[in-house]
Amino acid sequence: MNVLVIGSGGREHAIAWKLKQSSRVDRVFVASGNAGTASDAENIPIAVTDIDALVKFAKENHVGMTIVGPEVPLVAGLADIFAAENLPVFGPSKEAAELEGSKVFCKNLLRQGLVPTADFQTFSDAEQAVAYLEDREDVPVVVKADGLAAGKGVYVCDGREDAVRAVLEIGQDKKFGEAGNQIVIEERLNGQEASVLAITDGRTILTLEPAQDHKRAYDGDLGPNTGGMGAYCPTPVLTDEQLYWTNEHILVPTVHAMKRCRRPFRGVLYAGLMLTHQGPKVLEYNVRFGDPECQPILMRLKTDLLDICESTWEGRLDRLPPLEWDPRPAVCVVMAADGYPESARKGDVIRGLDEAAKLPNVKVFHAGTKLNEAHEVVTSGGRVLGVTAMGESIALAKQAAYSAVKLIRWPGAWCRKDISDKAFQKSSGSK
Ligand SMILES: Nc1ncnc2c1ncn2[C@@H]1O[C@H](COP(=O)(O)OP(=O)(O)O)[C@@H](O)[C@H]1O
Ligand SMILES: [Mg+2]
Secondary structure (H helix, E strand, C coil): CEEEEEECCHHHHHHHHHHHCCCCCCCEEEEECCHHHHHHCEEECCCCCCHHHHHHHHHHCCEEEEEECCHHHHHCCHHHHHHHCCCCEECCCHHHHHHHHCHHHHHHHHHHCCCCECCEEEECCHHHHHHHHHHCCCCCEEEEECCCCCCCCEEEECCHHHHHHHHHHHHHCCCCHHHHCCEEEEECCCCEEEEEEEEECCCCEEECCCEEECCEEEHHHEEEECCCCEEEECCCCCCHHHHHHHHHHHHHHHHHHHHHCCCCCCEEEEEEEEEECCEEEEEEEECCCCCCCHHHHHHHECCCHHHHHHHHHHCCHHHCCCCCECCCCEEEEEEECCCCCCCCCCCCECECHHHHHCCCCEEEEECCEEECCCCCEEECCCEEEEEEEECCCHHHHHHHHHHHHHHCECCCCECCCCCCHHHHCCCCCCC
């Protein structure tokens, strides 16, 4: 079977790499891919937003399964259009993707389903939101733009002054355009964050082993927010009991609530959790694999990804044998370009990729890379590589990943040095 992966980041490289290992897969196409997917799969020059061209390509090239990496095409309805053309697709419908596409929808669904989440209020008027902030006690809150804002629409505020400024940026200055037509103001929670991803066909839920991302740019969780500077899986910050509890009290009621409101969810349901001293609470849902969580998760997953996607599409996940995992932990370290996250220096030739590829249990997933005219791999984005390694323990996986990082260089390359260290400071729910 030929398969099509939509997207061009590290997540999509990992998905393409994993699909390529399936004995049932012939060709893996990636739209539009990067230098890594150009060597592990076949890139096609179609933008993720050009859904008509993607449909045409899928038909002409006998694509039997399309896997959507990023949220934007899902929220735009790509899965519905493919399904209407009888093209099997892995990813939720437009209506189900609202779970990520609208934080107001998500919060209301969580409230209705009695799923633990931060207390909140929603506003469609910036003045009312400001009045609300001024009327109540001056406490730490989080202000969020309703719609997709590429990870920039959330303001974690220390108090009223910050919060009012956030409301005005979102609601009055329209910093995120229409995504700011509604605003969520919620209670600020404390604790460690963890990512629990599950595959669901709308009835059966297969919970994946938990992962932890590192959103801040610098060591010790300092500096600005980024798309994610590294991740590892499994994470011990969530105990087995907490994972079981999360399944029962968070994932199951969410999938049921989606079914009840006639938006059955098929695809990857990703719960971003805060582990508070009252237990795990949902910060948000994403409707696709996380990037970079996808890289360590898929490195460890032994079950054929195509089988998972097909069972999801056909609504028969209940008949899929239990997922198989490599017991070894995996750590992914993101190597970024100079200037990221504000801007990114581009076009530098990346050296040392061949040497890194020779290390055992290491895979260098590409994100912001492309081939130049001389067929050299050059940087072309902020997050450039996701250097991923497995080891007998988290510490050894970390060591293996950083050994590979040391071999790779380009001017201005940098990374966090502490990816996975939170596994060893187990103080979930403290502070
Ligand atoms: N209620 C909250 N309390 C404390 N921190 C929060 C809260 N909501 C979000 N955050 C922080 O902001 C980050 C981004 O928020 P999130 O809801 O995941 O939005 P997005 O990923 O769409 O930007 C979270 O990873 C978390 O660090
Ligand atoms: Mg998030």
